Amino acid sequence: MQTANLVIVLLALSAVAYLLAHNRSVSLSRPLGGIRHLHSLPFYYGMHATIWCALPAILLLALWLMFDDPVISAALLNGLPESHQPVTVADHNLLLNSIENIASGALSREGADPVLVHAADQLAKMRNIGSYLATAVVLSLGVLGLGWGWVKVSPQLPARQQVEKVFKIMLLSCACVAIFTTLGILLSVLFESMRFFKSIPVTDFLFGTEWSPQMAIRADQVGSSGSFGAIPLFVGTLLISMIAMLVAVPVGLMSALYLAEYASPKFRGLAKPTLEILAGIPTVVYGFFAALTVAPFLRQSGESMGLQVSSESALAAGLVMGVMIIPFVSSLADDVINAVPQSLRDGSLGLGATKSETIKQVIFPAALPGIVGGVLLAVSRAIGETMIVVMAAGLAAQLTLNPLETVTTVTVQIVTLLVGDQEFDSPKTLAAFALGLMLFLVTLVLNFIALRVVKKYREQYD
């Protein structure tokens, strides 16, 4: 049976289990004088049987699916004559692939190695048997579970506690999914980076000032300098992020102050959603706004002042990125400013302070830790932003602090390194992982600081 069908049948079976156990608990309670003489409500007896019916069977099915293929291919290879046994891993995969293709009909059976054709037939047969076997085992386990759940129903069974326990474990495993995914990504990036650092020394990567990720395929190739100094990329990233923050922090903060302290409820109700629409614009749209409107404008106005502005500049990308981050800063700052207790405002106003004095001297300092946390989160957003920079700041890795020149950032280089068909064994592509790792570490540290600051702030008014 198809796996999907099997799951549907299992679900139906567990529904039956629920009904049976539910009804049994009700009928058991009748001679005792009602369901209040049961340990748990009938719902819990039903859930108890459902869990017994579905959970072991589904776990078994998952295990089966996981080990199905490796077991079958091992058996298949054992059945092959000595002459066809693969030597290397690549051979092994190739052999399995061609058997698979013959079995599915993608490769013609005619003209193929008869040994492989035979193996393909074997494969189809084993798959068939395996599928029947899986259906039989899983379903009988389900029925067994159902029976067990039904038999166990008794007025003394602490079904409520047991069901709670299973739910707790399910919640825990969901939480683990997030943690293990993060861990898995981190480890894979880490291992690929180590491969990169085998061919390029860490010091060259961290302290090199030239970025030109070209690898020679032939020794006599031209322009294959292949230098992997990450400093220009990080300088470019910092430059653009700084410009973005210079735009976003003052504008975002002051608009938050206005919205929280001065605006009438009507204006606030209108302005806040409008500001948040900014956050909903896709970054690609910001990107071409930067590339087609802001960058040419900067170039023109720069030239009219006699400045040399390149047509793709850090300034254009940074400005537009700043606009993009404004709602992020303002909505976080608005929240913390609103969280400052009214009693502090009253206290200050009651001492004869004006509204702006109150804001400057009481509300802002009280909200500062939260604001700093919000700004740091915005910084990690700016560092990770890619699309605007690709479109508006260019690709040339120059080591410069002049915002009018074209620069590039870490994320942009990762994109360009991995665009197109690539093989993951040259330092050129592996460099992307090393850059990713560095970026990950930087944003991790920033987020860590931000969360600590925010947490400290929260403790203050509780």
Added chain:
Amino acid sequence: MVSKLVTDTATMLEKKATAKQTGPDAMDYPEQAIGEPFVKNPKMSMRNVDVFYGDKQAIYNVNVDIGQNEVIAMIGPSGCGKSTFLRSINRMNDTVESCRVHGELSLDGEDIYAAKMDPVALRARVGMVFQKPNPFPKSIYDNVSYGPRLHGLASRRAELDEIVENSLRRAGLWEEVKDRLDQPGTGLSGGQQQRLCIARAIAISPEVILMDEPCSALDPIATAKIEELIAELSENYTIAIVTHSMQQAARVSRRTAYFHLGHLVEVNDTEKVFTAPEHALTEAYITGRFG
């Protein structure tokens, strides 16, 4: 925050509406407050004061004077408008959007709600201590020096130090905090925090101090300290205190005003209010029939 205040007030007003049907002789308000609402040479005088939150009226035609250097207590059941009235005196109600105040309120004969009256300057003259201690999340020193700095009361650091020390001494807090002036005011105990707030209020030498249930969040010992402090302060300041505790009103005040559901029912010497109340509502409250 503002909207919360408004809804709080709305629930207060609702309570009032239900209380109206159950309270004894509820509709029997005197045209004019009974007793002696007016004094000679008042520090502040209020005439025909009505206060509204939106469409709902919270204060009805209140007429009363506050004399020089006297402590006047305002008592009454919850939601009777004592706090609203107090907040109208230094225009703290300006911060509540829907609040409107009608009538003539004056400080030393100056109209408080006149167009040329600056509410900020007014609040420097009429200070306020709130129900819940609300020290700023700053050091003890900065809490007390906040007002003097704002109003430029000290030109040199030494002067400021002196103001801070004097205020803390008068608030009876100096001995307890003199070694840790640089520590946050929020780290003090509740009673100390409230005394810090009083020190903060007197640091700008206001003429009148309004206290809105200053002891309701404090334990009896801290309350006793604050009451002593009020007695001392009354030598130099005019104090209006809203309180829920009749004992407190009896202990600290010279005159007592009894509010009932937005009406000022009776104003008299404290002793007289508590021993021989003239109005039936006052008597009912004093004797604990409702409240």
